[in-house]
Amino acid sequence: MRTFIAIDVNDAVRDVSQQVIEKLMRRGFKANWVSRENVHLTLFFLGEVDPKRVAEAVEHISHRIRGFPSFSFVVEKVGCFARDNQPRVVWLGVRANQLLHRLYDEAKAELAKHSFSFEERFSPHITIGRIKDFPTAWQHLIEDITYDPITVAVDRIVVYSSTLTPKGSIYKKVYECLFEGGLIKHE
Numbered sequence: 001m002r003t004f005i006a007i008d009v010n011d012a013v014r015d016v017s018q019q020v021i022e023k024l025m026r027r028g029f030k031a032n033w034v035s036r037e038n039v040h041l042t043l044f045f046l047g048e049v050d051p052k053r054v055a056e057a058v059e060h061i062s063h064r065i066r067g068f069p070s071f072s073f074v075v076e077k078v079g080c081f082a083r084d085n086q087p088r089v090v091w092l093g094v095r096a097n098q099l100l101h102r103l104y105d106e107a108k109a110e111l112a113k114h115s116f117s118f119e120e121r122f123s124p125h126i127t128i129g130r131i132k133d134f135p136t137a138w139q140h141l142i143e144d145i146t147y148d149p150i151t152v153a154v155d156r157i158v159v160y161s162s163t164l165t166p167k168g169s170i171y172k173k174v175y176e177c178l179f180e181g182g183l184i185k186h187e
Helices: 011-026 051-065 097-113 138-143
Strands: 004-006 030-033 038-050 070-083 084-095 127-135 150-154 155-164 169-179 182-184
Touching: 011 030, 011 070, 011 084, 011 097, 011 127, 011 150, 038 070, 038 127, 051 097, 051 155, 051 169, 051 182, 070 097, 070 127, 070 138, 084 138, 097 150
Parallel strands: none
Antiparallel strands: 004 038, 004 155, 030 127, 070 084, 070 150, 084 127, 155 169, 169 182
């Protein structure tokens, strides 16, 4: 099962993601755009993993984060990861947040006990597109897009399966780890 662990966002973030995508498309960007219903903040991409292994790890993560304080984070800008001066991923930015990093660290520590490892530094963002083609003045065209900051409440993490199709990824909730209330398994 192709799996990732994420935090769901609210409708305001989903709406802004689509508005930003529309602006970028009008400005000449071509990309694999994230559909409105698939917008989320990824904590961990686990890749192709045996469902039993996922279930065991998620059970332990759920116990570890039970009682974690509910919190919120702020989504506030548009940015891009680039390589060789070419844009690769366009994202909505997340303001630095100590509790978000602490939640990541707690889940990462538990995943490490189950032989998952992650080398990258956690850089919270919400991916909205993977760039295929772009206009010459791409940096300015991304940086001048603004929107009002959006607050996102967090009281759980969600484990998704991801099925790749020619029309894009299909995400399905598999588990929800609630800070108060334990683990929910979706069929």
